Structures are given as C-alpha cells and as structure tokens.
Amino acid sequence: MSGADPLLSVDGLVKHFPIRGGVLQRQVATVRAVDGVSFRIGRGETLALVGESGCGKSTVGKTIMRFHQPTAGTVRFDGRDLAAMKPRELRAVRRDIQFVFQDPFASLPARMPVGDILAEPLEIHGVGDRRSRRARVVELLELVGLGADAVNRYPHEFSGGQRQRVGIARALALEPRLLILDEPVSALDVSIQAQVVNLLARLQRQLGVAYLFIAHDLAVVQHLAHRVAVMYLGHIVEYGDADTVFTRPAHPYTQALLSAVPVPDPRLRDLDRRILLTGDLPSPADPPAGCPFHTRCWKAEERCRAERPALEVRTPGGADSACHFAAEAELTSGPAGRTAS
C-alpha cells in the first residue's frame, strides 16, 4: 500500500513543546513529543499508530490536524503540504481530513442539540441549504446507527457509546477522505467497544475513507488495521504490514508490548510467554541518547547507548524496525501458539 501515490505522507515530523519556568517564563527544557516520524497512508486503508502513553502518538494526530504547529517536517495530503498552509487554506482542507476525539463526553458541545452539532460542519463549509442539511443530518444519524429522534436531544442524554457515534457522524458529515481517530474506543465499555469497532469497519467498507487509528489496545488495532506503526518515546520503532508486525515482530519493544497484553483465556496463563520489562518510560523531556529503548531493553549493548538505529528492513520479508539487533520472534496466530521469545 505504500506505493506511488499515498493519500497522506508524513516525513520527518517533529513536534517539540517548550517547558517554561521561573519568574520570566523562560524556556528551561524541551519535551520531544514527536522526534522525526515518517509514514504513509494509502486511500481507503487503515494505519494504526500504537504505543503507550507519552510515546507521542496522539501528538502526531493533532499535529497533522494542525491543532499543534509542527516544529519540523512535512505532512503531504494529496500532494499538498499541510504543515506549510495558511489558516485559510487549511480550513478548506478540513473537508477532507477529520478528527474523532477519545473522550465523547468532552468533545461535543454541551449546549447544542445533536441536530445542530451534526449540521455545524455543513454550515461552516456552506454545504446545502437549511432543508438539505436537515436531511443530511438524519442520513448521518442512520449511517452511525442512531435514530432520527436523536436530532433534538442533547449530548448529556446519551451514553458514551452513543456520543461517540455522534462524534463519528460529525466527522463524516463532509465526506472526508481521511479520518484521524484518537483512541476512539478506549473510553467506552467493553460491550460497547465491539459495536463501535464494527461500525468503523463497516463505514470504511461503505465509504472508502482512510483511517489513522491511534490506539493503545493492540487487540482492537489488530481488528481494524492494515498496517501498523509502533511508537516509543517520539520515534517509530517498527512499521509495516499489520499481520507481519503482530505475528512476527522484530523490535524487542513490540515483542514486549504484545506479550504484555493479558490474554482472556485462563488456560493460557501459565505459559510464561510474558516478557516483563523493567523500569518506566524515560521522560520525553530528557530522552536517553542512542536507541530510545535501550534503558529498558534486555538486548541493549554498548552500541545501543551511542547510536540510534534507523528504521529499515532488517529481517527478510519482515517489517521495518529500528533495532540494531532486530530478530523476529514468532508469535503465530492463534493464542495457543504464542510462545516466549
């Protein structure tokens, strides 16, 4: 899918946040939230950006949206650089790129009935007249599995899952070609997560919209993603086809991450397949030199402390990985076959 003409191509994206301190509010440090990230998304495909909190995955999504101003790098959408656009041009591009927030409670305006919330993007871009907008709103509600009677209700009257459907409907109102989904199911109840995951899969089949799916739940990601980028401390450490990354991960961090996911089957719990990482995530304000993962890696050697490994193909037929000692661990499909590395 990373062929000739991607829908979105991100190159060398950097986002640093200054930390200010002291009486004069001088910059005292820099949080390297995103530190040189590159990836592509093809039309109609899903790229998942996974990693733990603080790895910078959400910042990537918000910087593409220009909620944050990128520090460096380019973000080409359909060949045009979003990072360099003026606000006015950017507003026009919004029709093609939309965003769904994690928290369905905080991301909808509380004072507006759902009908107005869904009509707002149409109003902003001057799509249709009052009547055709009303019709479109009902169509959108049906598209995401809500009844037309939701139009006059306020967000506080809905459950979390229903609100997230409203958020998705709003994002789809302008028929975007790319949807950036920032942890869209992690605030939802287990029984509701599956509904929304199914909805997202159906919408992609139906509308051909591409997803940048930002998530930490690997099992959910596996259900939706065509390709996966694993982030750690502002860098992509593994990048490739979802099946490859999930069954034959080459980077030790990916291996640890996958092995740490609790398996919902008590018969598999004593298999001792788990790689227990020691220590915590280093602060992105003071990232380690060399490979960002070396402070927690069981393979780390002197070289890892000095030299940052590039993200490239390191195993035959495998995903791109950024590890000097990349070696695939077989995590074959079917939970029974999962083994220790």
Next chain:
Amino acid sequence: MTEPLLSIENLVTEFRVEGGVVPAVNGAGYHVMPGETVGIVGESGSGKSVTVASVLGLLPSSGRVVSGTTRFAGRDLLALRERELEQIRGRDIGLVFQDPMTALNPVMTIGEQIAEGLRRHQAGLSRRAAGARVAELLAEVGIPSPKERARQYPHQFSGGMRQRAMIAMAMANRPRLIIADEPTTALDVTIQAQILDLLRRVQREHDAALVMITHDLGVIAEMTERVVVMYAGRVVETADVDSIFHRPRHPYTRGLLRSLPRLGERRDELPAIGGQPPDPRRLPDGCSFRVRCDLSGGRAECGFQPALTEVAAGHVSACHFHAELAAEEVA
C-alpha cells in the same frame, strides 16, 4: 467447610440524585474464601465498585446502604461504627485504587504515609522501627533505592511507581484481604504486566485473599480463581475462572467473551452485544439484561427477575434459559 472470609448477601445500595433516588446495587451478594483470588467483572453501572464501597463504609455522602448483610471474619461490617471500620480498613483489609494520586496525600512523603498507616494500627511501634519497615515494604514492592524514595512526594513518582507504593501501603499491616479496584486501568500494558506480577507475588507471600475489580477480562483470566459477573447492580453469574471463560451460563457473560477482540485472531465483525450499558435510572422490569439479550427473544419468562440457580457445582447463573446455553455448547 471453612468459613468465608468475606460474605455479602442481598446488598441494596442507592444514591440520592437530583429529583429522586437511583438504585446502584439491587441485591448483590458474593463471598471470598481465605487466600482466594476472586475477580469481579462488570461494566459501568454494574455496581461492582459500589458494592465494595458499601461494605467498607466508603460510600460518598449521597449513597446509602438500604439493606443486606455483610460479614468479614465473622463480624457484621454494616453494624460497625466508623471508628471500628477504620480499624479494619488498612489493617485487616488493604485497599488498592485505580488512581493512586487520589488516594495518596500530595503533601506528605510516601514514607510518612506508609509509616502513619503502620503506627496507627500497631501501637507501640517506634518511629525508627516504622521507618525501617517502610524501606522494607518499598523494597518488597520493587521500588529501587527505597530509603531515598521514601523521602519523596507522590508527584515525584511515575504512575507505575505510585501504584507500587499504594500496594506497599495496602500490605503494610499484613491484611487478610486485599481489594484492588481497577488497579491497572490507568497504566500502560507493560507497566500493567509489572503490577499484576507484583500483586500476585505479594498475595502469595502474605497468603491473603485478593478481590480484583475490573472490566478487563484479560486481567480476570490471568489473575483470578473464581469470577463474579455483575450487571445492573446484580450478580448474574459466578463460577471458577475456567467455567466462566469456557462454559459461560449467562448470555451476558457469553456475549462479553464473544465480543472481545483477541490478539492473534482476526474476525471481520466482532459479535457485539447490542444496546447500551444499563442506565440505573431506567432499568427494565424483570431481567435487567433482557433488552440486550440474544437469548431472550422477547419470551414472557424474561419479564420476571430470574433467581440465581446452581447450574453445576460452584457455578450459579441468573438466567431462565441457562440450560439452552449448555445445550448449544454440546451441539
């Protein structure tokens, strides 16, 4: 047969809200044997946390236990005075919460807080002895350079380290029961793995019973021996962990398990449970799950609240049609 360490029966708890009273727990009950690990699963509105808060006297001021009996080590907890409950909490029952930041005092050092808990319940423990014990506890929960870390404040700890400190605090007085309410929900998976590992270890070493309250079925499968499934303020199924995961006898349990995305298997569509989580303000009459149930099919029986019935040894289910689930499995 040995006596249960903790038993809860027919607990009813409600909350005062604007314009009325909302039931949060509608006659829930379960028991925990000494040394046993029990998982309590449920979604929002299931009452899994409110049940425990009721028992421990930790309800917010708008909450009230209406009826029910609870016994811990032979004592009726609901009849105890606040002071006596305080004695039990922190000494006989250790608590681990989802967000340690709300449970820890931000202006006291970690060491002071653990020492305070020690000295409150162990009269005559000298300051020096308490300090030594604190360092020992912090080392036990895997906090490096414990003497130095004891002098730090909660905000200087990472999320995982705070949860370790919380566990140290819960273990300080060698409790017979640890209650952990979503202890790893706020943590990343690699840190979650560390904390679960730690909880397992301290439980084994102290020979304490452990109640794990969580919505994460993966955590339940990895950690527990017996599982209590709650829905809309009631227990709908209880069994040993293997039966719950492989022979569920309640359509809600079965639905949850089916809808779960699993690593290593990719399905086109997840068989989701329909509908929305129960809204305690408008529970349907009869079986609360019937509006979302794929087994009910609108049958008249579901208009009546099903009783918990034993479907196998140690396995109870509150479904009129649990036999159909068993039959389907054989087929």
Next chain:
Amino acid sequence: MTALDTVTPPAGPGSLSPGQLAVRRFRRHKVAVAGLVLLVLFGLAAVVLPFFLDDPNAVDPTAIRQGPGDGHLLGTDSAGRDVLARLAAGGRVSLLVGLSVAALTTTIGLVLGAVAGYFRGWVDAVLSRITDVVLSFPTLIIVIVVVAFVGPSVTALILGIGLFHWPVAFRIVRGLTLSLREQDSVQAVSGLGAGPGRVLRKHVVPAVVAPLTVVATLEVAQAILLEAALSFIGLGVPPPTASWGNMLNEAQSLTILESMPWLWLPPGIAIALTVLAVNFVGDGLRDAADPRAAR
C-alpha cells in the same frame, strides 16, 4: 449489529436542554429567587410609582422636613420635596447606573477577554498590559477627576465607572477562553474548519456567558454603591435629580442624622436591600451555571 443499536433513551420529562436544567437549579435556590423577586419589585416600583406620585423635584417651602404622615407618606426633605417620590425616582437612577455599568463592563470585558484568550501572543500581551494599567487607577479618584472635567451627570458617572471597571470581567473571560480553546469540544470545531469568528461567537461566548452573569451582578452592586458614595460627597448625580446617593447626602448634617431618620433611612435601606438582592441572585446564577456546586 442488532436493531437495539438504533434505540436511543426515551425522551420525556428527563429531556431538558442544559439551559432548562440551569433554570431548574436556579429555581431551587430559594434565597436567589427571593432576591430576584425583590429586584423585580424594586424595578417595577421605580418605573411605575413616579406616575402616581408628586413631582420629585417639586419644592414646597411650606412643608420642609416634615415627618412621615398625611400627604407625604415618608415625609419631606429640606426643600420640602416628597421623600417617597424621590426614593422612587432615585431608584430609577440607581438601577440605571447599576445595569448600565454592568452591561458596559461585561461587554468590554467579554469582547477583549475572548479576543485576548483566543488569539494569545502579542494581542493578549497588549490587552493584558492595558488591563494592568487600568486596574492600577483607583476608580473613585478617576471618576472624581472625570466629573471635575465634564461636570457631574448620570452619563459621566456611568462612563466613568464603566470604562475603568471592566478588567474584572476581562480577566475572567480571558482565563476561561484560554482553557476553553484547549478543550476538545472547541478544538473539534476548529477541526471542522471553523474560523476564529465562528468559534468565538458560537462556542466561546455562550460558554462564558454564564460565569459572566455572576460578574455582572457584582458590577451592578458595586456601581450602585459607588453611585451612592459619589453622590453622597456631591460628585455623583447632580441635584435636583434624585438618586439614593444624593438623598443620603442630606444625612451629612448631624441634626438630620440624629432626629430625622425618615430622610436617610429609606434610601439607606433601599441601597442595602438592592445590593443584597443582587448578590443573592449572583449566588443563584453561579450555582445554576455550575451543576457541581448545587447541593
């Protein structure tokens, strides 16, 4: 997906807009409702009563400083004017000053605060510094100077207080806007492609109006008190126009203070009650705007 997915919770009495819910919370606040009733009564009295009473400025040299009684319900003042008539007319002035100042200060504060908070950067820096400068002037002295230049009048009073009292509203709106613009719900709207105008108009302003009404009530109360203070020292509403403040002015004489309470007690009580009622209403509004504060 099952059919259950399309089921939304039943509408009905539970289906209220956030605005309606706020009204319900306000109505539950008994003291605030009492305050509101009192204010409405005062307002009605100030508007309606003068049509039925004597001319408040009509001097009657034959009936000077008469105690309450026949013909003059609350007696007469040193110029023989009817105290009740002057009280009602003065109420007009006091409420006019209070409401105008509140409208002026909150409008200035809302516009500048929203702009500063939304655009941040140099816009915010400039506006915030101007605010600091304005705040550093003592209002009373400023108004005295203004009045000294343009002469005392109700307009001068309103402008004098209003143009130097907006920083409170500004600071609150600016702070709220700064945090609002980072909130998902506002970011989401920018993400839809809305420009700053729309974001401010439809999403920032409605969100700050509720807390701003609380500030507005404080401004009403303060303006009424300031008017009274200025008129008391003879720099507010110029005679013969009645205002609660210049009615009090008479009480500067010790004889009146000691033996003619009907001259100063009514305006004093009116001021105290009005300010108290306004503050109660402000309290109720604050609780109504913030559901967590309501018990």
